[in-house]
Amino acid sequence: MARFDVIAFDADDTLWHNERLYAQAQEAFRQLLAQYHSPAWIDQRLYATEMRNLQHFGYGIKAFALSMIETAVELTEGRIQGSDIQRIIDIARTMLTAEVELLDHVAETLMSAAQSYPLMVITKGDLRDQELKIAQSGLAQYFRYVEIVSDKSRDSYASLLRHHTINPARFLMVGNSLRSDILPVLALGASAVYIPYHLTWAHEHDTPPQADHPGYYQLEHMGELPALLARLDAIERSLSTQGMVE
Amino acid sequence: MARFDVIAFDADDTLWHNERLYAQAQEAFRQLLAQYHSPAWIDQRLYATEMRNLQHFGYGIKAFALSMIETAVELTEGRIQGSDIQRIIDIARTMLTAEVELLDHVAETLMSAAQSYPLMVITKGDLRDQELKIAQSGLAQYFRYVEIVSDKSRDSYASLLRHHTINPARFLMVGNSLRSDILPVLALGASAVYIPYHLTWAHEHDTPPQADHPGYYQLEHMGELPALLARLDAIERSLSTQGMVE
Numbered sequence: 001m002a003r004f005d006v007i008a009f010d011a012d013d014t015l016w017h018n019e020r021l022y023a024q025a026q027e028a029f030r031q032l033l034a035q036y037h038s039p040a041w042i043d044q045r046l047y048a049t050e051m052r053n054l055q056h057f058g059y060g061i062k063a064f065a066l067s068m069i070e071t072a073v074e075l076t077e078g079r080i081q082g083s084d085i086q087r088i089i090d091i092a093r094t095m096l097t098a099e100v101e102l103l104d105h106v107a108e109t110l111m112s113a114a115q116s117y118p119l120m121v122i123t124k125g126d127l128r129d130q131e132l133k134i135a136q137s138g139l140a141q142y143f144r145y146v147e148i149v150s151d152k153s154r155d156s157y158a159s160l161l162r163h164h165t166i167n168p169a170r171f172l173m174v175g176n177s178l179r180s181d182i183l184p185v186l187a188l189g190a191s192a193v194y195i196p197y198h199l200t201w202a203h204e205h206d207t208p209p210q211a212d213h214p215g216y217y218q219l220e221h222m223g224e225l226p227a228l229l230a231r232l233d234a235i236e237r238s239l240s241t242q243g244m245v246e
Numbered sequence: 247m248a249r250f251d252v253i254a255f256d257a258d259d260t261l262w263h264n265e266r267l268y269a270q271a272q273e274a275f276r277q278l279l280a281q282y283h284s285p286a287w288i289d290q291r292l293y294a295t296e297m298r299n300l301q302h303f304g305y306g307i308k309a310f311a312l313s314m315i316e317t318a319v320e321l322t323e324g325r326i327q328g329s330d331i332q333r334i335i336d337i338a339r340t341m342l343t344a345e346v347e348l349l350d351h352v353a354e355t356l357m358s359a360a361q362s363y364p365l366m367v368i369t370k371g372d373l374r375d376q377e378l379k380i381a382q383s384g385l386a387q388y389f390r391y392v393e394i395v396s397d398k399s400r401d402s403y404a405s406l407l408r409h410h411t412i413n414p415a416r417f418l419m420v421g422n423s424l425r426s427d428i429l430p431v432l433a434l435g436a437s438a439v440y441i442p443y444h445l446t447w448a449h450e451h452d453t454p455p456q457a458d459h460p461g462y463y464q465l466e467h468m469g470e471l472p473a474l475l476a477r478l479d480a481i482e483r484s485l486s487t488q489g490m491v492e
Contacts, residue, residue, distance in 0.1 A: 056342040058374035062308040069315060070335050078328030082319040085331055089316050096302040127373045128304035128396040150374040 001240045003232040004117060004191070006145075006166050009110075010175030011123035011130065013197040014222075016137060017101045022064065023199055025091045029068050032084050036076050046071045047202060054203075058150055060126035065092035096129055100136045103197075105223030107139070112226050114142040122147045122160065122173070124180070152180035154187045161188070174225065179206035182216070191215035195222060247486045249478040250363060250437070252391075252412050255356075256421030257369035257376065259443040260468075262383055263347045268310065269445055271337045275314050278330050282322050292317045293448060300449075304396055306372035311338035342375055346382045349443075351469030353385070358472050360388040362479075368393045368406065368419070370426070398426035400433045407434070420471065425452040428462070437461035441468060 012018035029046065030039045037045075049067040057063035068088050072080045113119060121143050123130050130148045134140050145164065149156050161168055168190040175181025176197040185192040186209055194208070194217070209216045217228060258264035275292065276285045283291075295313040303309035314334050318326045359365060367389050369376050376394045380386050391410065395402050407414055414436040421427025422443040431438040432455055440454070440463070455462045463474060 053339075056339060056374075056378075057308060058372065062303060062312060065312060066308060066335060066338070069331060073328040073332045073335075076328060078332070080328045080331070082322060082324030082326045085315060085326070086319045086324070089312060089319075092312070093299075093302060126304065127394065128302075131396050132302075148373065150377050 001233070001236050002116060003170075003229070003236040004172045005170040006120055006164070007113060007117045007172045007174065007229075008120040008122045008147075010173070010177065010181045011121050011133065012125065013176045013199070014103070014174060014181070014195065015106050015110075015121075015139060016103060016133065019197060019199040019201060021095045021098055022201065025064070025068075025095055028091055029072075029088065032087060033072060033075055042071070042075065045075055049074070051203070059124050061092055061095045061129055062126055064095075065089060068092075100133050102137065102139075103222060105221055109222045109225050110139055110142040113229065116229075118144040120145040120147060120164075122149065122152070122157075124149050124152055152177075152184060154184040157184050157188055157190075161190075174222075176200070177204040177206075178208055179204050183209065186213060186216055189215070192217070193225065193228065194218045195220070195225075247479070247482050248362060249416075249475070249482040250418045251416040252366055252410070253359060253363045253418045253420065253475075254366040254368045254393075256419070256423065256427045257367050257379065258371065259422045259445070260349070260420060260427070260441065261352050261356075261367075261385060262349060262379065265443060265445040265447060267341045267344055268447065271310070271314075271341055274337055275318075275334065278333060279318060279321055288317070288321065291321055295320070297449070305370050307338055307341045307375055308372055310341075311335060314338075346379050348383065348385075349468060351467055355468045355471050356385055356388040359475065362475075364390040366391040366393060366410075368395065368398065368403075370395050370398055398423075398430060400430040403430050403434055403436075407436075420468075422446070423450040423452075424454055425450050429455065432459060432462055435461075438463070439471065439474065440464045441466070 009015055026043070026046070030042050033042050046067060049071045050064065053063060053067050057066055065088060068091070069085060072084065072088060110119065119142050121134060125148070127148050134146060147160055149160070161171060168188045171190040172193065173181055173185040173190060174193040174195065176195055177200070178194060182192040182194045183206055192215065211218070219225060219228065255261055272289070272292070276288050279288050292313060295317045296310065299309060299313050303312055311334060315331060318330065318334060356365065365388050367380060371394070373394050380392060393406055395406070407417060414434040417436040418439065419427055419431040419436065420439040420441065422441055423446070424440060428438040428440045429452055438461065457464070465471060465474065
C-alpha cells in the first residue's frame with residue numbers, strides 16, 4: 001500500500017533552476033545603478049519596493065521588472081536614462097526566454113515516481129511564464145495535474161486539496177521554500193519534503209520545523225526522494241498488515 | 247430538462263467594466279507623450295509593442311505597463327523623464343486597485359442563473375488581479391468553478407471542458423470578445439452568447455459568425471440572458487418529450 005495518494009512538486013528551484021536568473025538580473029541591476037549607490041543599498045531598496053508591490057503586482061518576472069524600474073527611478077531621483085530603463089525591460093525579457101534547466105536527478109526521479117503515484121505541480125508566479133516553462137521542461141508528461149496559484153498559503157493548499165478531494169494525511173509536497181512549500185502543508189496535517197536550493201529569495205525564508213515534526217523530511221537533492229518514498233511505503237505496508245491503518 | 251450542463255462567463259467587460267480602465271490609461275499615456283508625437287502614432291506604436299511582447303509577457307495590466315514603458319522610451323528616443331516613467335507605473339497601480347464596477351443586470355442575472363445551472367468564470371489576464379476582482383465583485387458565491395487561463399483558444403477551451411468532463415454540446419459560454427469567448431467555443435460545437443461591450447481592444451476584434459450559426463446568440467445586455475435560457479430550456483424539454491434528445 002502506497003503511503004500517499006498524490007505527490008506534488010514545487011517548480012522553481014525544485015524542478016528547475018530559477019532563483020539564479022533573479023540573482024543574475026539583480027547583479028545587472030546593481031551595475032546599472034553602481035554610479036549612484038552601493039550594492040547593499042540598491043538591494044535593500046529593491047526588496048522594499050518588491051514587498052510594497054507584492055499585494056497588487058503579485059509574484060513573477062513582470063512584477064520584478066516593474067519593481068526594478070520603480071526602484072531605479074527612486075534611487076536616481078528621476079535621473080535614470082531611457083536607455084537604462086530599456087535595459088531593465090530587456091533583462092526581464094531575457095529571464096522570460098531563458099532556457100529551462102532541470103536540477104540534477106529531477107528527470108529520472110519524476111519518471112520513476114510517476115509510475116507509482118499521481119504527480120502534481122503546484123507553482124506560483126506569472127501564469128504564462130510558468131506554463132511555458134512546464135511545456136519546455138519535458139516533464140509535463142509526468143504530471144496528472146498542474147496548478148498555478150497566486151499564493152501558497154495554508155488556505156490555498158486547503159482549497160486545492162478540497163478541489164481534488166485529496167485527504168491531507170495522504171498528500172506529500174516536495175519543495176525548496178519553507179515558507180511556501182513546507183510550513184503551510186505541514187499545518188494542514190500533510191507531509192512535506194524540504195530540499196533546500198543554494199539560493200533563496202529573502203521573502204521565502206522562514207524558520208524550519210523541528211526535525212522530528214510528523215511528516216517532515218529534509219533531503220539533500222531530488223535523487224534521494226525514491227529511497228524515502230520506498231521507505232515510507234514499506235512502513236505503510238507493515239502498519240497495514242498489522243491493521244493499524246485503514 | 248435544462249439545455250446546458252454548465253454556463254461559463256468571461257469576466258472583463260462581460261461581468262464588470264474593464265476596457266475603459268485601459269482606455270483611460272492610454273489617454274493619460276498619450277498626454278504624457280503629447281509633446282513628442284501625435285495621438286494616433288502613439289497608439290500605433292503602443293499596440294505594436296504589445297503585440298511583440300504578447301508571447302512572453304502575456305495579457306493583463308503588468309504586461310500593458312511594461313509595454314507602455316518600452317513604447318515611451320522608444321518614442322522619446324530615450325529622453326523620457328524618470329518622473330514620467332514613475333507616472334506610468336502609477337497608472338498601472340491605479341488600474342490594479344480600481345474598484346470593480348459590475349455591468350448593468352449582471353448581479354441579478356447571475357443570482358437567477360445560479361439557481362438552475364452550475365456557473366463558471368473563464369478569464370485571462372494576471373492571476374492575482376483576476377482573483378482580487380472576482381473576490382471584490384461580490385459574485386464569487388454564484389460560481390462553482392473559477393478558471394483563470396493564459397489564453398482563450400480552441401485548445402484551451404477543449405482542455406478545460408475535458409478537465410471538468412463537460413460535453414461541449416451541453417456547454418454555453420457568455421462573453422464580449424468574438425475572438426476569445428465566441429469563435430473558439432463555437433468551433434468545439436458548444437454554444438456561445440455574444441454580448442458586445444462598447445469598447446473592444448483591437449486584438450480582440452474578429453469577424454462575427456453567421457447570425458444563424460448553430461448555438462450562436464447575440465444579446466444587447468446581460469439582462470436578456472434569463473429569457474434566452476428559458477426559451478432554450480423550453481425547446482429542449484419539448485424535444486425531450488418528443489424523444490429527440492437523450
